[in-house]
Amino acid sequence: MELVKPGIGLIFWMTITFGIVFFILSKFAWKPILNAIREREDSINSALNSAEEARVQMAALKSDNEKLLNQARAVRDQMLKEANEIKESIIAQAKKSADEEGRKIIAKASESIEAAKLNAMNQLKTQVAVLSVDLAEKILRKKMEDRTQQEAFVNENLKSISLN
Amino acid sequence: MKFNNKKIIRYLVPAFLVILYVAFSGFNALAQQHHTDTVTHQSINANEQESGAINVQVHGEADPEEDVPVAPGHKEGKIDAGKLIMEHIGDAHDWHIWTYKNEHLSIPLPVIIKDHSGIKMFSSSRFHHGHATYEGYKLEKNKLVAVNGDGSINSNADFYDLSITKNVMSMFISVLILCWIMLTVARQCAGNKGRAPRGFANIVEQLVLFVRDEVAKPSIGPKYAKFLPYLLTIFFFIFINNLFGLIPFFPGGANVTGNIAITMVLAVITFIITTVNGNKNYWGHILLPPGVPKALWILLIPIEIIGMFNKPIVLMIRLFANITAGHIIILGFFSLIFIFGSMSPYLGYGVSVVSVAFTVFMNFIELLVAFLQAYVFTLLSALYFGTAVEEHHTAEHH
Numbered sequence: 001m002e003l004v005k006p007g008i009g010l011i012f013w014m015t016i017t018f019g020i021v022f023f024i025l026s027k028f029a030w031k032p033i034l035n036a037i038r039e040r041e042d043s044i045n046s047a048l049n050s051a052e053e054a055r056v057q058m059a060a061l062k063s064d065n066e067k068l069l070n071q072a073r074a075v076r077d078q079m080l081k082e083a084n085e086i087k088e089s090i091i092a093q094a095k096k097s098a099d100e101e102g103r104k105i106i107a108k109a110s111e112s113i114e115a116a117k118l119n120a121m122n123q124l125k126t127q128v129a130v131l132s133v134d135l136a137e138k139i140l141r142k143k144m145e146d147r148t149q150q151e152a153f154v155n156e157n158l159k160s161i162s163l164n
Numbered sequence: 165m166k167f168n169n170k171k172i173i174r175y176l177v178p179a180f181l182v183i184l185y186v187a188f189s190g191f192n193a194l195a196q197q198h199h200t201d202t203v204t205h206q207s208i209n210a211n212e213q214e215s216g217a218i219n220v221q222v223h224g225e226a227d228p229e230e231d232v233p234v235a236p237g238h239k240e241g242k243i244d245a246g247k248l249i250m251e252h253i254g255d256a257h258d259w260h261i262w263t264y265k266n267e268h269l270s271i272p273l274p275v276i277i278k279d280h281s282g283i284k285m286f287s288s289s290r291f292h293h294g295h296a297t298y299e300g301y302k303l304e305k306n307k308l309v310a311v312n313g314d315g316s317i318n319s320n321a322d323f324y325d326l327s328i329t330k331n332v333m334s335m336f337i338s339v340l341i342l343c344w345i346m347l348t349v350a351r352q353c354a355g356n357k358g359r360a361p362r363g364f365a366n367i368v369e370q371l372v373l374f375v376r377d378e379v380a381k382p383s384i385g386p387k388y389a390k391f392l393p394y395l396l397t398i399f400f401f402i403f404i405n406n407l408f409g410l411i412p413f414f415p416g417g418a419n420v421t422g423n424i425a426i427t428m429v430l431a432v433i434t435f436i437i438t439t440v441n442g443n444k445n446y447w448g449h450i451l452l453p454p455g456v457p458k459a460l461w462i463l464l465i466p467i468e469i470i471g472m473f474n475k476p477i478v479l480m481i482r483l484f485a486n487i488t489a490g491h492i493i494i495l496g497f498f499s500l501i502f503i504f505g506s507m508s509p510y511l512g513y514g515v516s517v518v519s520v521a522f523t524v525f526m527n528f529i530e531l532l533v534a535f536l537q538a539y540v541f542t543l544l545s546a547l548y549f550g551t552a553v554e555e556h557h558t559a560e561h562h
Contacts, residue, residue, distance in 0.1 A: 002250070002254060002305075002307070003250070003253070003254065003424070004424050004484075005424070005425045006423075006428045007255060007325065007329075007423075007425050008324050008325060008326070009276075009324070009325045009326045009329060010255065010326050010329065010331055010332060010423060010425035010426065011425045011428065011429055012324075013325050013328070013332040014335065014425060014426050014429040015429050017335055017339055018337065018397075018401065018429060018430070019212065021339045021342065021343060021395070021401065022346075022394065022397045023343075023396060024343055024482070025343065025346055025393070025396070025400075026348055026397065027386075029343075029346035029347055030346075030372075030393045030397075031350075031393075032350040032351075032353050032354045033368070033369065033372055034352050034372070034392065035352050035353075036353035036354065036356070036357060037353075037369060037372065037376075038454060040355055040359070040360075040489065050464070064269070068509075082386060085266075096229070104308050122224050146534040151171035
């Protein structure tokens with residue numbers, strides 16, 4: 001029965017010891033340990049939260065990038081299209097103006113050809129006239145060596161000239 | 165098939181352990197029956213307790229006082245297992261270190277007595293291990309008693325024995341180590357803010373987290389923080405004292421948490437904290453049990469009040485009985501060696517193999533029990549605090 005009879009001395013020392021231990025540990029051990037644990041948990045939580053945030057931001061950035069890329073692509077397409085159009089129009093214009101120019105040149109050329117032809121014709125005409133006059137003169141000189149013949153010719157020509 | 169076998173083994177092993185435990189508990193009762201038997205024993209004197217010496221002095225069997233009948237379990241050639249075990253799990257006024265060839269080495273501890281003439285303080289070596297009377301007191305079966313002038317025991321004497329006994333001393337040592345460990349860990353924690361714990365702090369933090377997250381939070385609820393320091397203190401106090409109790413020699417070997425005075429103080433503190441923190445809901449539950457007809461109150465209120473006191477008593481007895489039983493079993497195994505050894509030394513050697521094997525096994529169980537009982541005490545305290553501060557009525561806490 002001695003076993004289940006609490007001794008007063010042990011109760012006394014236990015109460016004092018436990019009180020002191022409780023005080024010391026609460027103040028100098030549990031507080032810093034629990035604080036450290038809580039702080040670590042907080043820092044882990046905040047780290048996880050910020051990682052999550054970063055992830056969300058990354059996703060947002062990614063979608064932003066996508067959007068920007070799409071925009072850029074659209075702009076590029078637009079620009080290409082416009083450039084194409086401009087190119088087309090420039091080519092068309094160039095073609096038109098070249099045509100016109102060509103036509104003008106051709107026109108000018110044909111004009112000048114015409115003029116040269118005309119000129120040549122005129123010269124030819126004059127030449128022919130001179131030659132024919134010379135020839136006629138020579139022939140006449142030959143034919144009109146004798147007098148009778150001259151008279152006959154003049155007469156003949158005079159006959160052909162009608163005075164109207 | 166293999167998977168099935170494993171599954172069966174998983175259930176068989178605990179079942180086997182439980183059966184062994186029950187069997188050993190039965191043995192422990194048997195060992196106590198041996199209480200009055202005295203078995204002759206040739207050379208080994210296993211009694212350690214009441215030896216002691218004057219200032220760690222060694223004294224041999226030539227001491228004429230050795231034959232004084234105060235120490236029957238100790239007499240040369242005799243062994244009394246029941247007495248031996250009881251002395252081991254009980255308290256003592258000196259701390260036995262070892263016995264070699266009937267020479268005992270022990271540390272005398274201070275005796276402090278408060279009686280009508282004031283406080284007396286002297287070394288327990290003055291008692292010469294129960295053989296001598298000093299200042300009107302003497303040791304009777306390791307217990308301090310007052311004696312009359314003629315040497316007879318005065319059982320009516322009014323005095324308080326506040327001695328630093330073996331249990332008190334062991335408790336001092338263990339709490340010093342506990343404080344040292346915790347303060348070291350706390351310093352490490354403070355210097356290591358926000359980082360992962362290292363080394364020993366890691367183990368301690370795991371246990372602290374265990375108490376906080378597995379014991380305090382689920383049992384108490386949102387108001388757990390207020391009770392956490394107390395819960396941590398009792399958990400580690402019980403745990404370290406349980407572990408020290410498993411060390412068979414100095415500075416362990418005492419049976420601190422297996423002493424009813426220690427568990428009583430712990431249980432009373434739990435009871436006081438529960439009662440002081442009891443809110444309207446808690447007292448309403450006891451004094452005006454809700455949800456039952458008023459006619460039943462006459463029956464229920466006394467039950468609830470008894471229950472209120474019953475809780476700490478159960479706490480007290482559970483820890484005390486578990487730790488003491490473990491010590492008794494282990495000591496029983498060792499006594500077996502000497503009991504059989506007294507029949508024949510060869511039988512003793514034979515039994516020692518079995519005894520040591522079983523003791524090793526028991527020690528592993530005791531390691532588990534050391535943790536488990538600290539956990540159970542803390543958990544139940546937390547549950548009681550939980551019922552005291554609980555705001556809404558729930559069915560399972562009654």
